[in-house]
Amino acid sequence: MPNLTKFVLALASLAAGNAAPIPAGTELVIRLDDSVSSKHSQAGDHVCGVLVQSVPPNAGIPLGSVFEGTVTAALGKGVHDSRAELAIRFDSITSGDFVLPISTRISGVDNARETVDDSGTIHGVRPMKSRPGKLETALMFAAYAHPVSLVSYNLAKLVFIKARRRPSINFEPGTEVRLEVEAPFDLPLAMQADTVTASSVYPSLRALIAQQPLRTTTDKSEPSDLTNLLITGNAEQVANAFEDAGWNSADPLCFISKAKMFIAMIRRKAYANGPVSPMLLGSRPPDMVFQKQLNTFAKRHHIRLWLMPETFEGSQVWLASATHDIGIRFAPWVNTINHKVDSDLDAEREKVVADLQFLGRVTNLAYVERPRAPQSLENATGDHMVTDGQMAFLALR
Secondary structure: OOHHHHHHHHHHHHHOOOEEEEOOOOEEEEEEOOOEEOOOOOOOOEEEEEEEEEEOOOOOOOOOOEEEEEEEEEEOOOOOOOOOEEEEEEEEEEEOOEEEEOOEEEEEEOOOOOEEOOOOOEEOOOOOOOOOOHHHHHHHHHHHHOHHHHHHOOHHHHOOOOOOOOOOOEEOOOOEEEEEEOOOEEEEHHHOOOOOOOOOOOHHHHHHHHOOOOEEEOOOOOEEEEOOEEEEOOHHHHHHHHHHOOOEEOOOOOHHHHHHHHHHHHOOOOOOOOOOOOOEEOOEOOOEEEEEOOOOOOOEEEEEEEEEEEEEOOEEEEEEEEEEEEEEEEEOOOOEEEEEEOOEHHHHHHHHHHHHHHOOOEEEEEEEOOOOOOOEEEOOOOOEEEOOOOEEEEEEO
């Protein structure tokens, strides 16, 4: 059906008064269907993506709705000390037989090394020396083994020196882009979401969650991350759900994975199966660990899952802790390099929920209050975190 006809249908639905307001400032996360590049894309190129998450989650726009836009600027070449640029405007949303014009701007690219300014323009990373040589890599890894020396060592002169070229911006299909609604619009009733919504919490579920541990610990018994999800399903269902949602399993933490991790850091690259720091539930390491990156090891979603001894409604129970790494830093209080964690724990909880809901794997969803859960806390590396204390319950098919 032509877009014009779809637009007329949407207007008719709005005229009938069957609409939900979508206010300015609503955040929408879309997953690109097309590749875009500062080097190869041109102004006017068509770009398409599908909605995978809205903030707040009850905004009403169905997951899978199609967002269409165009490249408005692509700057991939220039003088040696400038940065690549890419700008895209998404200006329509299609769901079923309806299409609506909208006004949005890109406010971020999930887990990207690139940055986005207030106008929605994406800026590439600053030029870097083409690639560290073997000696440089060895010195850098030695510095990693003795972090104090890393501080005194002039890292900027070693890696971030004047370069002859700048890295281009390259986003493949599957890249998640965050949009901010600039002008409010009304969503016709026929376009509104018909998905799994949070159900009422029944006593047996409340009792199950009340007996679960609230926090993980380090191998030195220091309290760390908060548990924030409870998932039911067998191991195959859980693994398939995360893998199909684009999450990768984490490599064991060992000398080889540490070397790969550090090389990824100094080369500003991703390490899709990068290891995570050891965390325990009681005295047990996690049974599964998944993470989701884009093009840098510095930023990633990750979740640790423990198989619990209980069952619920005939299904296995997995207790999980999900956090979002947003940068890498030297931490003098623990004398090592580690990730900085996003303070908003609930945003990461909602990221996991949204990814699994988008796949259609969630048969039941509920949010359960936990009066004993801290709403302000610090993890083992000193990151301050805040939460409403609720646990998300997801039953998988």
